[in-house]
Amino acid sequence: MADWTPLRNALASVEDRVTYTWAELEEMIGGLPRSAYVYDAFWRGDRSRWRGFTAVDVKFHESVTFVRRVSGAAGIVVLVGCVKTKLDRSAPAQDLYTSPLFLKQRAYAESTGAPWFVLSAEHGLVRPETVLEPYERRLSAQPRDYRRAWGIRVVGQLTETIGPLDGKVVHLHAGSAYTDAIRDLLRSEGAEVEEPLRGLSLGKRLSWYRDGAPPAAPSSPASVDAPEVPELVERLCAPGSAVTPAEFQATGGAGLRTPGLYSWWVDRDGACELAAGLRHPVEPGLIYAGQAGATRPRSGRRSRNTLWGRIRSMHLGRRHEFSTFRRSLGSVLASAWDEPDIDEERLSAWMHRHLRLIAVPVDDADALGDLEAAVLAALDPPLNLSKMPRNPVRDRLTTLRRPHGRNSS
Template sequence: MRVGLIGCVKTKRATPGPAMDLYLSALFNGRRKAVEASCDSWFILSAKHGLLQPTEIIEPYDLALTSLSRTQQELWSQNVVQSLVASLGDLNGFIFEIHAGSEYRNFGVIDGLQRLGATVINPTVGLTFGEQLRFYRSSVVMLDMPTHLSPSRLGGSLHADVDRFYRSLAELSDAVGGARALSRCTGRMEWPVRGVYFIFEPDEMRADGVTQRVVRVGTHALGASSSTLWGRISQHRGVPGGSTPGGGNHRGSVFRRHVGSAILASGDWPSSIAATWGVGNNATQETKKMEYPLEVAVSQRIGEMSVICLPINDPPSRASLRGIVERGAIGLLSRATRESLDTPSLTWLGRSSDRESIRSSGLWNVNHTDDDYDNTFFDHLDELVNQTVQRH
């Protein structure tokens, strides 16, 4: 009998669910597809829980095996081997295929299995992070597609292009340590000086029901501006403290303005706020005070979202790579929504937007949503993601 063991990853869904669907990572997905294709059964190696059945329901957690002492890692390894015996019985003659980092293998798991008569195989031993991703992509690329996008059902290149886009984002996410919750973002974190950001909402999923759907793509300083990527993101996030804690300035963030307009349309808000929201580039203190409750609601909504940034440190220019990637991604994702490939959930707030471009594109974007995408933008995207992977 051949049994797969795959290591967990840092990036996880925000809500409880089956262990096999909790982890959001191109690396984890590659490992999972590999063992589903080659093994009779498989388990997940969790830093917190030890051995997990794929269907076991667990809460999200934040614990890395590397944060444990050597003694703790050895005890963890002993527990994993004991759990395998409890689940499978006599392991003599079993073949275990391990897809996990050295911390999951080298503190007693391999030795323990071999002492019990099992054979242990590690197909990616010695490979770098980037090499592992390429290994899984080349060996299970067709299996890695969601069932509804299997080759026999591909209606055209759009399906393959959207999958390619999300695979690139998954690689980027793995390289940078996962998406960051906007409510927890601070200027003390490490941010690229310039780049493109991709925003996700917790309950907005692709048609596969597993992958989070991008809901906004953006950049900054394409013209003569000295703004930084963090500066732009912090404008969207709002103000955590100061004299207006939890508020923000929607007149300095078109993203906030659109989210606020949708909140206005979907709730019972005073007409006085609706009359001034989004009007002008500035407002009196009296108006800002009146609008403050809605600014707080906007900050809370955006704070629930998460962001991944792609570093692209090129000079401000309409022809910059940042602009190419932003326009290409928006055009691709908008078309995917219009052709019903990845559509917003029925409860997506953007459905209440007063902007048709937001409602029809499934994105909190109004520019470039009617543009067609140029396939060549993938060449730039793939190269930029690869550069980020290599740096990490």
């Protein structure tokens, strides 16, 4: 087992920074652990190994540079990327952005005690308390010249705000469009750049903030980011993309035999019947969302489920015991129709007549569980119970479901 005490003792006499070769580190601690050879997250993680220092410029199998950390405004600054999901009114930048990812980024930035700023695609560098109007610009959608000029602008604004960047440690918590535009510019000004989330999918980013430590994931260029939550929400909320159950079945599963997210929509007449059963208003539109195929969180086992299998066999099947959504619909409609049991054939006919659905493939099964939670928080579908806060509609739905057996899906 590696002994990090010699490294800590050696660093104690270092005033600013020091670079050790891979061989020197191996000899000093008695052999580096396996994860140190393949995971960038290892060097961004447990800093108790090199207490008081940050590992930067990690060159696998070659060398690692350690820089002494300086607390507060004198040494560290945190930059947080903006997101698409915003309030529909003006607000301080720290409150304007409302996605689950931004909320976690903000909480992390505030917990460091260091000064932090928002990277706005529209305004450049923004203080958290600066009031902004909602805007639609996304940096990733801008041409290269805009992104280049934006990066120069941001680094200039940062220098004007906190002074010379030489010796500062800049933590970047943003998407690649933002970090790519400023990374080299920051380094050219003498700043050390830390990107603890670089190469991680969105789901693993959310886990990083939730767990307080980076997950073990390679920082390989082949690691592809999962779609951002705002993009998924936008796709799940595009009525023009919704298809009838019959149209879905007619695809034969083409492009749908994959993990992903889905949303269910109800028309006006169907909403009226649901409202009668729930005894609460139900608006026509999106009523339920979910996922198919996410890696099981406890066991880490891959699910064999797919969008095609979940929707065709479970939701549109003829047994409510195998579908949370089907059981909820059947329970509400049984109440509306004043029937003691769920009529499977009548329920199926009702679904074909009144519902539409949108299926969005997501390749990253490991991220899918966290993505679903973030999407549900943004959409707040009335018929979702799991991962959702209680309210009168969900309390009523829970009561209606009880007589109709335990769901097994």
